[in-house]
Amino acid sequence: xxxxxxxxxxxxxxxxxxxxxxxxxxxxxxxxxxxxxxxxxxxxxxxxxxxxxxxxxxxxxxxxxxxxxxxxxxxxxxxxxxxxxxxxxxxxxxxxxxxxxxxxxxxxxxxxxxxxxxxxxxxxxxxxxxxxxxxxxxxxxxxxxxxxxxxxxxxxxxxxxxxxxxxxxxxxxxxxxxxxxxxxxxxxxxxxxxxxxxxxxxxxxxxxxxxxxxxxxxxxxxxxxxxxxxxxxxxxxxxxxxxxxxxxxxxxxxxxxxxxxxxxxxxxxxxxxxxxxxxxxxxxxxxxxxxxxxxxxxxxxxxxxxxxxxxxxxxxxxxxxxxxxxxxxxxxxxxxxxxxxxxxxxxxxxxxxxxxxxxxxxxxxxxxxxxxxxxxxxxxxxxxxxxxxxxxxxxxxxxxxxxxxxxxxxxxxxxxxxxxxxxxxxxxxxxxxxx
RNA sequence: GUGGAUGUAGCUCAGCUGGUUAGAGCGCCAGAUUGUGGUUCUGGAGGCCGGGGGUUCGAGUCCCCUCAUCCACCCCA
Numbered sequence: 001x002x003x004x005x006x007x008x009x010x011x012x013x014x015x016x017x018x019x020x021x022x023x024x025x026x027x028x029x030x031x032x033x034x035x036x037x038x039x040x041x042x043x044x045x046x047x048x049x050x051x052x053x054x055x056x057x058x059x060x061x062x063x064x065x066x067x068x069x070x071x072x073x074x075x076x077x078x079x080x081x082x083x084x085x086x087x088x089x090x091x092x093x094x095x096x097x098x099x100x101x102x103x104x105x106x107x108x109x110x111x112x113x114x115x116x117x118x119x120x121x122x123x124x125x126x127x128x129x130x131x132x133x134x135x136x137x138x139x140x141x142x143x144x145x146x147x148x149x150x151x152x153x154x155x156x157x158x159x160x161x162x163x164x165x166x167x168x169x170x171x172x173x174x175x176x177x178x179x180x181x182x183x184x185x186x187x188x189x190x191x192x193x194x195x196x197x198x199x200x201x202x203x204x205x206x207x208x209x210x211x212x213x214x215x216x217x218x219x220x221x222x223x224x225x226x227x228x229x230x231x232x233x234x235x236x237x238x239x240x241x242x243x244x245x246x247x248x249x250x251x252x253x254x255x256x257x258x259x260x261x262x263x264x265x266x267x268x269x270x271x272x273x274x275x276x277x278x279x280x281x282x283x284x285x286x287x288x289x290x291x292x293x294x295x296x297x298x299x300x301x302x303x304x305x306x307x308x309x310x311x312x313x314x315x316x317x318x319x320x321x322x323x324x325x326x327x328x329x330x331x332x333x334x335x336x337x338x339x340x341x342x343x344x345x346x347x348x349x350x351x352x353x354x355x356x357x358x359x360x361x362x363x364x365x366x367x368x369x370x371x372x373x374x375x376x377x378x379x380x381x382x383x384x385x386x387x388x389x390x391x392x393x394x395x396x397x398x399x400x401x402x403x404x405x406x407x408x409x410x411x412x413x414x415x416x417x418x419x420x421x422x423x424x425x426x427x428x429x430x431x432x433x434x435x
Numbered sequence: 436g437u438g439g440a441u442g443u444a445g446c447u448c449a450g451c452u453g454g455u456u457a458g459a460g461c462g463c464c465a466g467a468u469u470g471u472g473g474u475u476c477u478g479g480a481g482g483c484c485g486g487g488g489g490u491u492c493g494a495g496u497c498c499c500c501u502c503a504u505c506c507a508c509c510c511c512a
Contacts, residue, residue, distance in 0.1 A: 006503070056512060066510075085512040121506065308512080345470050380472035395470060409472070
């Protein structure tokens with residue numbers, strides 16, 4: 001044996017036994033999104049690193065340290081990066097396809113792996129799956145409400161209750177700038193009592209001072225200017241429209257001024273969905289409006305809005321509630337069980353058993369057989385363990401007579417049937433309509 | 436990047452203050468008279484005790500280093 005090669009840090013292998021749970025999440029996402037008129041998009045798992053550098057900020061930690069980058073070959077230089085999120089790629093594809101000119105209004109959804117090079121911990125992996133949706137081409141606040149409602153519906157259909165929708169507005173760029181200036185003016189003479197992180201944040205991103213968790217800093221934030229004081233009339237009306245639309249949908253959001261996205265391209269609406277039961281890392285979903293992103297990526301000015309759900313925290317929230325239930329997973333598990341298990345009595349029957357198995361499969365049934373040379377007893381044992389409904393036995397006598405012995409593995413009843421009527425008989429025993 | 440905890444069979448774990456050939460349960464494989472499963476019984480395979488170094492007559496057990504995992508911080512698209 002050669003030395004073992006470990007799996008990459010922060011990743012996991014999803015084995016057949018894990019897949020029912022994963023597929024439930026994926027199918028729920030697909031169902032909810034397609035029902036609401038969203039079309040699926042699949043963009044590359046890697047992009048030019050500049051795409052993310054431009055959308056997330058050149059000098060940010062994110063780009064410098066947390067991106068999976070791969071040097072590009074050739075003289076062009078530069079690097080590829082595994083996508084850390086889905087929005088940038090979707091917006092890039094939107095621009096590249098020229099949709100802003102030929103069909104500007106688009107509703108998209110996606111679900112797939114994302115990557116970030118960070119030290120793994122609870123609810124945080126280097127490769128993880130996100131479900132997201134983006135709407136391009138409309139500035140209406142109803143879009144934001146539809147998106148928030150969509151993601152809440154996704155959670156509800158998984159059985160998650162008691163989740164909290166937290167909303168806020170970032171205002172328009174002009175409002176943000178005015179507020180940022182006011183914050184810098186406010187804090188410039190008051191950095192003495194702050195933690196070292198806050199002093200760095202003051203230079204890089206003043207807004208981050210507001211959600212510092214150090215106790216003395218929290219106290220020092222009292223009396224700082226609020227965005228509300230600088231919010232323009234249009235942004236204010238937009239936020240009110242968002243809240244009104246949510247109310248019409250029966251949603252009761254919590255106003256949370258603490259949601260302050262550091263990225264420049266966010267505008268107006270921001271929201272998060274939290275599971276209060278999860279403690280510190282309670283965010284399951286983040287979303288908001290990014291009216292400047294498409295333009296930033298070389299397209300015409302195009303309003304846009306979206307959200308992304310992390311499957312990892314969603315799974316944690318489900319697990320905390322004992323979900324999903326066995327009943328919900330049953331349809332997925334059933335797909336992993338053969339309907340018919342074919343048993344060969346002697347070695348001379350094995351090739352005929354293989355042919356019979358294929359015949360059943362071609363008829364659309366899940367059929368399997370022993371490929372380990374087990375004796376009949378072992379084959380029946382395997383049939384039970386695999387959860388097969390029926391066993392189809394083929395021995396010298398049956399072959400000579402052109403028959404098969406069908407056994408219902410639950411009741412133990414056996415019937416001898418001619419090959420010609422086998423399929424109908426199997427379907428009847430399985431409770432399916434005869435073809 | 437910083438700190439803490441943990442690494443013994445495929446999985447969950449025992450191994451008392453260092454002492455002979457390292458154990459259990461589950462799982463896996465096989466048998467219980469030769470063409471019939473789920474239960475039971477019996478047997479079997481499977482461990483360089485994460486890796487390296489040190490202390491000792493002797494190390495799974497003590498010390499150091501290293502790697503990995505988990506947790507927290509940082510950061511969060």
